[in-house]
Amino acid sequence: MAQRTPLFEQHQAAGARIVDFAGWEMPVRYGSQIDEHHAVRRDAGMFDVSHMTVVDLAGDRVREYLQYLLANDVGRLRTAGKALYTCMLNEDGGVIDDLIVYFLDDTHYRVVVNAATRDKDLAWIGEHAKVFGVGVTERDDLAMIAVQGPQARERAVGCLPPAIADAARDLKPFSAAAHGEVFVGRTGYTGEDGFEIILPGDDAPALWQALSAAGVTPCGLGARDTLRLEAGLNLYGQDMDESTSPLESGLGWTIAWEPVDRDFIGRQALEQQKADGAPYRFTGLLLEGRGVLRAHQTVITVDGEEGEITSGTFSPTLERSIALARVPVGTGERCEVEIRGRRLPVRCVRPPFVRNGEIKINLD
Amino acid sequence: MSDIPGDLRYTKSHEWVRQDDDDRVTVGITDHAQGALGELVYVELPEVGMELSAGDACAVVESVKAASDVYAPLEGVVVEVNDALADRPELVNEQPYDDGWIMRLEQVDEDELAGLLDADTYLETLEDE
Incomplete structure (x- = not known):
């Protein structure tokens, strides 16, 4: 049985062409995929990305745990809400998944991983979390809407709960603000400015409708793919997977080699590959x-x-x-x-x- | 609901065939097919002079998302292709039964043509999909 996001009815009502994506019934386009693409490049578009997996991590040793689990170094995140793009590697240096990790406070982080890799990611994250006494909570109660484009932030701010609107307006790139369960990050996957808004699934349809009324164009996974490719952003499962390392996937910049004494999963294999030359x-x-x-x-x-x-x-x-x-x-x-x-x-x-x-x- | 003109013949693989003359036909893809593919960005046409058998993959229509083969609905020789599609592949989306045609075949067999699906039968195959 295919899964549906809290926004499925909005997609159906808008006449979306629905496809199966990693076991989810998702909109691939509403009308013209090319028009949706241009809406994001020229104005503002929104994507339902609620199929992605949000995981909250908590514990006294959570930073130490993530410094071991991830190839990029969460030690670089010092301000609450700051985000980092990173690969999660196996011992051979192959990519288990790519993800975004947000630093919330010294004992709390949030990661967002791909829908297609949910099961193996949760297994891997959970297995290593035990060793560090870190609690892992999958937040399948939350939905996620990406609003992207040169006008995206301006249009979206007016649709956010007043308590978070000011903080959202002031966000620096690659950082997030939260109020209650509404979490707004100035991140995305299109090469344009914008927000990714994580919020309770029950509240997602009202936000979607408000954004639509504010002139934000609903866009499907089709436009999402052409936008990310133009932006030169990798897609997990196509551009890299467990049989390829970040060094062969244009992701060398996401590996934090310093500090040299930081032991992370896959480091040894990557160092060998770097020494041998990929x-x-x-x-x-x-x-x-x-x-x-x-x-x-x-x-x-x-x-x-x-x-x-x-x-x-x-x-x-x-x-x-x-x-x-x-x-x-x-x-x-x-x-x-x-x-x-x-x-x-x-x-x-x-x-x-x-x-x-x-x-x-x-x-x- | 997609447009299915009553005077054309169809295939289960979503090509249409119009009889222009005793042994000459025009071939394209149906409105349903173009709608399912989405906006076309490239069409690869067959060579004039190619001898086709029914079911031969003879052209390729590419949308932003994917490439799909077009199959010869019946046996014949390619005598003309729609060169306008090189610059304007979107004609297939805009006018699938008119300016968006793909190729013209000659030396086709009238019995083979008569054996293709009529509009009602093609509609039934769509409803079964």
């Missing part, structure tokens, strides 16, 4: 001509070596096809992608493709 690197690709790059297409270098596209799509902002790919370390700027038996020229570019409404790569 055989692959992660890159953005721009298709020179017509067509659409897709996951699992083969990338062929000038020397005849092969790589693979991990995510590909048509970019509504660029009106060209773009991709993220894992390619041999020696790959030059020009290479080819095989699409249905034909080889088409592509150019390696450094993501993001688009950020804050601006094209960030050279299209010529």
